[in-house]
Amino acid sequence: MGLKEKEVMRLIEATNKMKNDFKGKDQEKRWRPITVSLSLQDSLNRLAKYELDSIRKKLEIKNASSLKKAELIQLLVKEIPASLEKIGKRLDKERYSLLTELVRNGGRLIAPNLETRQFNYFLENGILFTGTFEGERVLVMPQEIVDAFSKIEDTRLQPIILRNTEWIKLTQGALYYFGSLRLAQLVEIVESKLGEELAVREYLSVIEDAISYYKEVKLDEKGFYYPKVLDPEQVQREHKSRSTIGYYPFSKVQLLTAGEVGFVDRNESFKRFVDYLDDTFEMTREEAGFIVEELMYATKNGKAPQELLAYLQTRVSFDRIDSLRAAMDRIIDLMNQTREWFLKGYTSEELSALEQKSLQPLPSKVIDIHTKKKVGRNDPCTCGSEKKYKKCCGR
Structure with a gap:
């Protein structure tokens, strides 16, 4: 070296x-000793000024950026309880259930197994605080928050919580299968599954709030996309190039299922590949599942078979050519059965069958119905995809 x-x-x-x-x-700071009977002021005193500023920004409190720490705490002691109903209207079932359980337990709960960002979500809203009490990691809700949350009418909030839960899961499910969507496309898909028109501004508020907690969706100026999408703009270009084909017609139940956190579409080809790795190489089924999942997402991102094989060779060794061929067979099987982002949620087999059904066999020279001229195999395809005819409708 x-x-x-x-x-x-x-x-x-x-x-x-x-x-x-x-x-x-x-971690040491997050889980430092805490008293379980805390006032909101005492809870806020535990935080640094930048953490208090995060709460101020999250609650959209105006004209308070120049306040000193003590002044800001006094302001937040008033504003946080007053903001609870607004916060509640953005929650889904998971977050609402955690808060109601804390209220039932008098504001104290053994800390559940949450990600750091999820603890931060509640902290940035100023409603939950973390620490260690009698040797156990706990969540603490200040008494003022317990009292204010108890006064919110559950019967009025419950329908909103259920609505938000559907909005979030349908959104996450749609992006799991379609990869990247503009707002108008996403709204249209969600509306089609709900059978009603969305209040778009309210919907966006709920989804943006959920993004900060779940991280199952990414959002930028071009639209929404699934976190494992490598090039969201390319996905949208591929969607546009297939303008004659609609998005795969998933049912509401399918999108809700795919919208669950951590969902993976382990179809039959996925399971066959896991079985093959588990039987052929020294690894656990969990390790095999991870490898196949990575190969599946590579397929969704439009990678070629050779690229998937190259990745597989970094994880396992092949000592014979027939072993390599067997692995490639499994790769092709997986690729044919994977719902692809470029293909609007179709598998390559489904899309091929759809195209065969809608198109008659074409000769090497066809007539463009608009110009009445012959179209050669190297000419631009008449469907408007901007690809050569031989690599598009002439295949």
Whole structure:
């Protein structure tokens, strides 16, 4: 190893050490000792000024950026309880259930197994605080929040919670299967499953709030997309190139199921591939499942069979050519049965069958019905996809 390579390795090690040290300090701060009977003011006093500013921004409190820490705490003590109903109207069943359980337990609960961002979500709303009490990690809801939350009428809020839950899951499910969608496309799909028109501004507020908690959706100026999509704009271009084909008609139940956090479409080809890896190589079914999941997402991102095989070869060793052929057979089987983002949620087999059904066999020279001219195999395709005829409708 040369001097330059050693310097790079030392830099990487130092960076990783800094990250681990920061993470350790963050965990130490998050779970420092706490009293379970806390007032809202005492809870806020535990936070740094930047954390208080995060709450202020989350609650959209205006004209308070210049306040000192003590002044800001006094303001938040008034504003947080007053904001509870507004916060409640953005919740889904999972988050609402956690809050109601805390209320029933008098504001104290053994900390559930949540991600760091999910603890931060509640902290940034100023309603839950973390710490260690009598050797156990706990969530604490200040008494003022318990009292204010108890006064919110459950019968009035419940229909909103159920509506939000459907909105969030349908959105996450649609993006799981279609990859990337503009707002208008997403709204149209969700409306078609609900059978009613969306209040778009309210819908956006609920989805953006859910993104900060679940991280199952990404959002930028071009639209919404699933986190594992490598190039959202390319997905949308591929959708546009297939303008004559609608999005795959998933049922409401299918999208709600795919909208569950951590959902993976483990179809029969997926299971066959896991069985093959489990039977052929020394690995657990969990390890095999992870590999096949990565291959599935590579397929969804439009990667070629050779690229999937190259990835597989980084995870397992093939000592015979027939083993390599068997692996490629499994790859092709998986690719044919995977619902692809580029194909608007269809598998390649389904789309091929759909195209065969709608198109008669075409000769090497066809007539463009608009120009009445012959179209050669190397000419632009008449469907408007901007691809050559031989690589599009002439295949």
